[in-house]
Amino acid sequence: xKGIYIHFPYCVSRCAYCSFVSGAPxxxxxxxxxxxxxxxxxxxxxxxxxxxxxxxxxxxxVMPRGTIADVLGLIKCxxxxxxxxxxxxxxxxxxxxxxFVAEIMGAGVNRVSIGLQTDNxxxxxxxxRPHTLQGFIRAWELLSPIKNKSVDLMLGLPGQTEDDxxxxxxxxxxxxxxxxxxxxxxxxxxxxxxxxxxxxxEDFEAELYQKAYELLTQNGYTRYEVSNFCLGDAYSRHNFSxxxxxDYYGFGVSAHSFLDGKRVANGENVSKYILGxxxxxxxxVSNDRAEEYIMLALRTNRGIDLNRLKAYGxxxxxxxxxxxxxxIRDGFLRLCDGRLTLTDSAYxxxxxxxxxxx
Amino acid sequence: xxxxxxxxNFCIIAHxxxxxxxxxxxxxxxxxxxxxxxxxxxxxxSMDIERERGIxxxxxxxxxxxxxxxxxxxxxxxxTPGHVDFSYEVSxxxxxxxxxxxxxxxxxxxxxxxxxxxxxxIDNDLTILPVINKIDLPSANTEGVKQEIEEVIGxxxxxxxxxxxxxxLNIGDVLEKVVEYFPAPRGDENAPLKALIFDSYYDNYxxxxxxxxxKDGSVKVGDKIKMMATGMVYDVTEVGIFSPKAVxxxxxxxxxxxxxxxxxxxxxxxxPGDTITSAENPCLEPCxxxxxxxxxVYCGIFPADGSKYNDLRDALERxxxxxxxxxxxxxxxxxxxxxxRCGFLGLLHxxxxxxxxxxxxxxxxxxxxxxxxxxxxxTNGEVLTVTNPSNLPAVQETDRIEEPMVNAxxxxxxxxxxxxMELCQDKRGEYKDMVYLDKTRVKLNYTIPLNEIxxxxxxxxxxxSRGYASLDYxxxxxxxxxxxxxxxxxxxxxxxxxxxxxxxxxxxxxGRTLAEKLKDVIPRQQFxxxxxxxxxxxxxxxxxxxxxxxxxxxxxYGGDISRKKKLLEKQKEGKKRMRQVGSVQVPxxxxxxxxxxxxx
Numbered sequence: 019x020k021g022i023y024i025h026f027p028y029c030v031s032r033c034a035y036c037s038f039v040s041g042a043p044x045x046x047x048x049x050x051x052x053x054x055x056x057x058x059x060x061x062x063x064x065x066x067x068x069x070x071x072x073x074x075x076x077x078x079x080v081m082p083r084g085t086i087a088d089v090l091g092l093i094k095c096x097x098x099x100x101x102x103x104x105x106x107x108x109x110x111x112x113x114x115x116x117x118f119v120a121e122i123m124g125a126g127v128n129r130v131s132i133g134l135q136t137d138n139x140x141x142x143x144x145x146x147r148p149h150t151l152q153g154f155i156r157a158w159e160l161l162s163p164i165k166n167k168s169v170d171l172m173l174g175l176p177g178q179t180e181d182d183x184x185x186x187x188x189x190x191x192x193x194x195x196x197x198x199x200x201x202x203x204x205x206x207x208x209x210x211x212x213x214x215x216x217x218x219x220e221d222f223e224a225e226l227y228q229k230a231y232e233l234l235t236q237n238g239y240t241r242y243e244v245s246n247f248c249l250g251d252a253y254s255r256h257n258f259s260x261x262x263x264x265d266y267y268g269f270g271v272s273a274h275s276f277l278d279g280k281r282v283a284n285g286e287n288v289s290k291y292i293l294g295x296x297x298x299x300x301x302x303v304s305n306d307r308a309e310e311y312i313m314l315a316l317r318t319n320r321g322i323d324l325n326r327l328k329a330y331g332x333x334x335x336x337x338x339x340x341x342x343x344x345x346i347r348d349g350f351l352r353l354c355d356g357r358l359t360l361t362d363s364a365y366x367x368x369x370x371x372x373x374x375x376x
Numbered sequence: 377x378x379x380x381x382x383x384x385n386f387c388i389i390a391h392x393x394x395x396x397x398x399x400x401x402x403x404x405x406x407x408x409x410x411x412x413x414x415x416x417x418x419x420x421x422s423m424d425i426e427r428e429r430g431i432x433x434x435x436x437x438x439x440x441x442x443x444x445x446x447x448x449x450x451x452x453x454x455x456t457p458g459h460v461d462f463s464y465e466v467s468x469x470x471x472x473x474x475x476x477x478x479x480x481x482x483x484x485x486x487x488x489x490x491x492x493x494x495x496x497x498i499d500n501d502l503t504i505l506p507v508i509n510k511i512d513l514p515s516a517n518t519e520g521v522k523q524e525i526e527e528v529i530g531x532x533x534x535x536x537x538x539x540x541x542x543x544x545l546n547i548g549d550v551l552e553k554v555v556e557y558f559p560a561p562r563g564d565e566n567a568p569l570k571a572l573i574f575d576s577y578y579d580n581y582x583x584x585x586x587x588x589x590x591k592d593g594s595v596k597v598g599d600k601i602k603m604m605a606t607g608m609v610y611d612v613t614e615v616g617i618f619s620p621k622a623v624x625x626x627x628x629x630x631x632x633x634x635x636x637x638x639x640x641x642x643x644x645x646x647x648p649g650d651t652i653t654s655a656e657n658p659c660l661e662p663c664x665x666x667x668x669x670x671x672x673v674y675c676g677i678f679p680a681d682g683s684k685y686n687d688l689r690d691a692l693e694r695x696x697x698x699x700x701x702x703x704x705x706x707x708x709x710x711x712x713x714x715x716x717r718c719g720f721l722g723l724l725h726x727x728x729x730x731x732x733x734x735x736x737x738x739x740x741x742x743x744x745x746x747x748x749x750x751x752x753x754x755t756n757g758e759v760l761t762v763t764n765p766s767n768l769p770a771v772q773e774t775d776r777i778e779e780p781m782v783n784a785x786x787x788x789x790x791x792x793x794x795x796x797m798e799l800c801q802d803k804r805g806e807y808k809d810m811v812y813l814d815k816t817r818v819k820l821n822y823t824i825p826l827n828e829i830x831x832x833x834x835x836x837x838x839x840x841s842r843g844y845a846s847l848d849y850x851x852x853x854x855x856x857x858x859x860x861x862x863x864x865x866x867x868x869x870x871x872x873x874x875x876x877x878x879x880x881x882x883x884x885x886x887g888r889t890l891a892e893k894l895k896d897v898i899p900r901q902q903f904x905x906x907x908x909x910x911x912x913x914x915x916x917x918x919x920x921x922x923x924x925x926x927x928x929x930x931x932x933y934g935g936d937i938s939r940k941k942k943l944l945e946k947q948k949e950g951k952k953r954m955r956q957v958g959s960v961q962v963p964x965x966x967x968x969x970x971x972x973x974x975x976x
Contacts, residue, residue, distance in 0.1 A: 023935050204929070222924035242927060258934050274936040275385060283938065313944060314937065344959075367902055369927040373947045 019069035019100060020277075021259045022062075024054070024089060025270030026075040027288055033135075033146040034214070035172075037206035038077040039272040042288040049292045050271075051085055055092055057269050057284075057296065068097040070104045070266075073183050074131075079109035087125035094126075104129055104255040108166035112149040119164070129166040129254075131199070132157060137186040141175050146210070151189075158193060166252060168197035173230060174223040175203055182240065183226050184233065191237045196252035199310055200230055201245050221304035224366050231362070235337075243318045244365050262313040263307070271296070279304030309376045316372055321352075321359030334358065334375065341374045351352040382447060383631045384558045385471060385589065387691065389497060389793070390479035390869025391846075395509040398541040399479055400549070407440040407451065409619055417575060437472075437587055440814045442553045451554060453504045453631035454574070454589075456493075462721060463578075464669055465848070466493060468648040470500040471665055472574045472589035472633060475558030477550065478506045478531070482516035485524050486817070487787065493850040494529055500665075505557050506533045507550055518783040528813045561631035569593035569601070570659040571628075571636070574654070576646035578697035582614065584640035586829055588652060588814075589633050591663060596627040597764045599672065600655035601638060604662040608645055609655045610638035644700040671703045672780065672851055673726055673830050674747045675764040676873065678715030680740035680953055691737035692716060695729060699909045702729060704855040707764065711957045712742055717764055723830060740953075740966045745876050746830040751778040751854055759827045764854040765875040767860045771912055778854040779825050783808075786820040786837065788845035793818055795840040803828035804879060824849075825857065827877070849951040862887055864894065865908040865915075869958035880911075888917040890970055897966040900924040905960055 027042045028048070029139045042050065076247065080088060086107060091101070107122050116131075116298055121132070136142060137151045150156075161167060173183050190198055202223050206214050231241060239247040241340040243261060259266060260276075268275040268284065271291040275282040285297025303310060308330035315322045326332065335342065342358070344352040350364035350371055360368055390396035405412045456469045458904040470476065476497045480486060484663040497504055511518055516536060525533040535557075563570075570592040579585050594600065599612045616624040628634045640646055647669070649845050651662035659679040679688045692704050703719030719728040727748065733739050752760040752768065753775045762768050768777075784805070788796055790812070797820070802806070805824040812818050824833070829849060837845050862883050864874040874894075878886050887909030894907050899922050909917040929940045954961040 021935075047930070065894075133472070202926070202928070220926040221922075254819065260937070266935055268935055272936075274938070276935065281938070310937065310941070313940065366903075367924050367927040369929065369944060369947060370902060372923065373944055373951055376944070376948065 019067050020298045021070040021256050021264060021266035022068055023266060023268040023273055024073045025273040026078045026081055027271050028080050029077045030080055031148045033147055034211040035203055035209055037209050041159055046292060053292045054270050055121040058092055062096050062267060064096050066097040070259060071254040072106045076107045077110045078107050079113035079118055080361060083121055087121050090125040106131055106256055110149060111157035111266060114160050116160060119160050123163060130161055130164050131168040133170045135170060135172045136175060136182060139180050139188045141178055145175060154302060167195055169195045170199045172201050172203055173226040174218060180229060183230060187230055187233050196249045198247045199245055200211060204269055234359045241319060261318050263311055312376050313372050316368060317359060321357045324358060326357050338375050345371060380631045381560045383450045383561055384554050385452045385473045385561055385633055386475035386477060386558050387456050387473045387556055388477045388479055389456060389493040391490045394479050394481040395541045396479050400453060402544050402547045403438060403453060407442050412694035437618055439617045442551055449555055464667060465648055467496045468574045470497050470502060472572055473502055474561055477505045479509050479950055480505050480521055480525060482508050482510045482518050482521050482897045485515050485521050486528050487846055502764045503558050504531055505553055506531055506536040508536050508538050509541050511538045524814060530755040545675045549621045563592045565630045567592035567593050568657045568659040571871055572592060572635045572663040573648055573650045574732050575648055576643045582637045584643045584646050586646045588634045588636050588815050590628050590630050592630055594627055594629040600654050602658060602727060603650050603656040604646060604653055605650040605666055610637045612636060643698060661909040669701050673722055674717060676715055677718050677743035678712040678742045680742050682713045684739060688739055691733050691739060695732060709873045709956055742964045744873050745971055746779050748826045748830060751927055765861050765877045776856050777858060779827050779857045781823050781852050781855050782826050782829060782849040783846060783852040784822045784824050784849040786845055786847050788818055788841050789816055790818050792841040792845055794846060799836055799840055803833055860911045863910050864890060865910060866957050866960045867905050871957045874970060883911055884916050888902055891917040891919040893969055894966055895919040895921055895968050897960055901961060
């Protein structure tokens with residue numbers, strides 16, 4: 019079973035921190051959709067078994083009505099979608115309408131991810147988000163027929179206080195959102211945020227993260243990945259498959275695929291993509307399997323399955339014995355049932371640990 | 377006219393950048409020694425590093441043919457290194473000449489090194505002809521410089537050729553004056569061989585090649601020769617001259633400058649200043665002035681990547697082939713692993729070796745703070761020479777320590793005197809003398825511990841004088857001093873590579889600066905790291921590197937893991953440049969950054 023990711027590079031406005039491909043001019047939409055469908059027809063084999071579909075961007079909800087149903091229809095024509103397949107669409111509160119909800123439900127979408135980021139309208143305006151808290155509540159109401167919902171929140175926004183973050187979390191917890199993604203702001207090169215001279219305060223971010231973790235855990239959420247929390251088993255099957263090294267297709271501009279040990283990436287130029295030149299690159303990473311697995315699996319609460327890693331040719335308990343012993347002694351790693359997992363205090367400094375293990 | 381009458385042996389002395397090598401190029405061009413098309417700038421400077429830095433490290437003699445009033449003359453130009461580190465080498469090459477062209481920049485005037493080299497030339501009884509260069513520049517002050525030469529050096533500058541070496545202006549004038557002004561060599565062709573070695577170098581085919589000036593007698597292939605200082609005997613396999621490439625000859629005779637090969641395996645057997653004579657019929661007295669060259673500055677050199685130790689050793693051995701003054705021996709550091717303790721003639725020599733190792737051999741190095749030779753008198757009567765702080769005996773076993781002192785001449789425009797005197801005071805200098813050379817130039821004379829000079833004296837001097845002050849120094853004996861070993865502890869473990877020997881009065885300040893600096897360069901790690909500076913068991917400064925709180929890439933978007941992978945790769949690359957000191961990861965830069973501490 020494989021996953022599918024679909025990218026729509028359109029937004030009504032560009033968020034200050036965003037470094038993804040999202041700013042394509044809206045009049046190119048029909049051409050883009052045509053090119054996207056061509057790519058799917060070209061690359062997705064008939065009968066391919068698919069268990070998850072994730073439609074992201076950009077903002078898929080800004081696409082003309084019918085687009086999502088159209089694309090999902092094409093996928094269903096070609097692939098064998100599992101009966102309980104998870105089909106997620108990302109949306110921004112401002113572009114959620116009754117028609118949009120009707121369309122996606124009709125198309126079989128059973129999960130939505132809503133970008134809220136923060137419940138403070140001033141902060142929302144400051145980072146150039148196109149919606150307010152009220153808009154989010156409205157969207158939440160409209161989306162109520164879809165039970166499996168996720169809310170995106172951010173920590174470390176310019177000017178965001180601890181109280182701001184707690185307030186946002188309490189709101190989402192109060193709405194009983196089954197899934198919360200909590201991303202630390204990363205000031206990427208070339209973004210308006212970076213150009214404004216903003217510098218991350220890593221200590222403060224670490225404190226905010228710790229506070230958020232405590233609040234969410236107390237309210238019954240499980241941290242199943244460093245930035246992702248869920249109630250019960252409402253984890254994102256699709257995202258989890260990335261960390262579990264399941265094969266997936268990525269269609270659309272800048273989309274990435276992982277197929278048969280190869281990482282395939284479409285280029286970032288929308289015009290070229292539309293003109294049939296997706297500038298696709300391919301890298302054989304079959305020799306990096308162990309390394310990739312360590313780096314991805316350690317992000318999750320299931321950690322590294324050491325036997326699986328052995329199958330990839332690395333016996334970590336032998337090759338990195340000294341490092342693992344030291345991390346266990348210092349309380350950063352835990353070894354239990356053949357799995358190596360991060361302890362609470364290690365989640366936010368995992369890069370140091372990953373680098374020591376690869 | 378006899379043969380010697382038509383030979384002139386001379387050198388060019390100048391301050392860095394005053395145009396010595398360019399003038400040499402022009403002389404060769406004008407005498408047709410090199411065809412124009414073979415000209416590369418600074419032809420005599422064969423190493424890249426010499427061309428780039430505009431300095432001469434290895435000497436090259438060149439023979440030029442010059443027609444003067446219908447007679448063919450043989451002009452031997454001996455290039456000289458232009459830096460105080462190599463002043464012994466300079467003095468040996470001067471001893472091979474009868475005349476010296478003193479190049480002075482018409483825009484800069486007389487500088488410290490110019491004077492230092494003039495004195496060396498005077499010591500060697502050379503006739504000195506001033507040449508004023510760069511007269512084409514708008515800021516040239518020809519008359520002022522002439523006056524300065526007369527007042528400061530005491531040479532008649534009225535006859536000085538006014539040239540532009542860059543543009544080839546008045547070069548003929550220089551050549552004529554070389555013939556007219558400089559004396560012909562003297563010597564007895566029939567006396568036993570007496571040849572001065574003024575340099576030597578390593579050649580892949582000829583092995584060690586001696587550069588020689590024949591003072592008496594002659595030498596030819598097959599002769600049995602003896603090195604007077606070492607007593608070693610060899611058979612001559614080749615003699616020749618440079619024009620400018622090496623050309624084999626049948627014989628070198630009195631007055632000649634050329635090269636000599638004798639199956640000598642190692643350049644350390646061909647010491648500059650030594651005298652070559654005939655093994656069968658030796659001369660009575662060697663050429664005066666021979667001295668064994670000993671390193672005065674030491675530092676530890678380690679490969680940044682520990683697995684490159686053998687590459688480093690090979691590289692040092694290669695450099696040593698051509699540089700008898702380079703000293704090295706294996707050294708092991710708990711922090712840095714296997715490496716070498718290396719000895720140098722001075723700071724420039726050290727820098728050059730480091731740069732050549734990095735550039736020509738592509739090595740990433742970690743070097744420890746420069747150190748000097750300390751004489752340590754132990755309570756049990758033993759006397760040790762210590763160059764590595766880690767080898768300093770325990771305080772209770774030490775009776776006293778002596779450190780090398782230098783006699784330092786500093787030349788500066790008067791407005792910086794105050795600031796420079798303050799610097800010298802701060803560096804434990806003892807004031808000796810101050811002389812106004814003219815309205816714009818003062819010579820300060822101090823006795824200063826070499827230990828302070830190798831630290832950051834030169835940089836401070838330059839920054840305090842906006843680059844105008846210059847320094848010349850020579851070692852002048854040892855003096856007892858209250859020296860202590862300053863250790864740095866990282867997470868409570870001594871990092872041997874950071875230990876230094878320092879005067880007790882300065883230990884506190886140095887310890888504090890070191891700790892502060894290290895706090896900035898050691899990255900935060902999973903735990904808090906105390907950085908302490910201590911003398912013996914006494915902690916005198918402390919800083920803390922806070923524990924790392926955030927090191928995570930939170931988002932892996934749309935299945936694109938390449939960003940994260942790149943970040944981790946970068947982090948992993950960075951880790952390779954880290955050294956494990958106990959439980960602490962220390963970046964290579966940390967070891968280097970402590971070399972440049974500004975005390976101000």
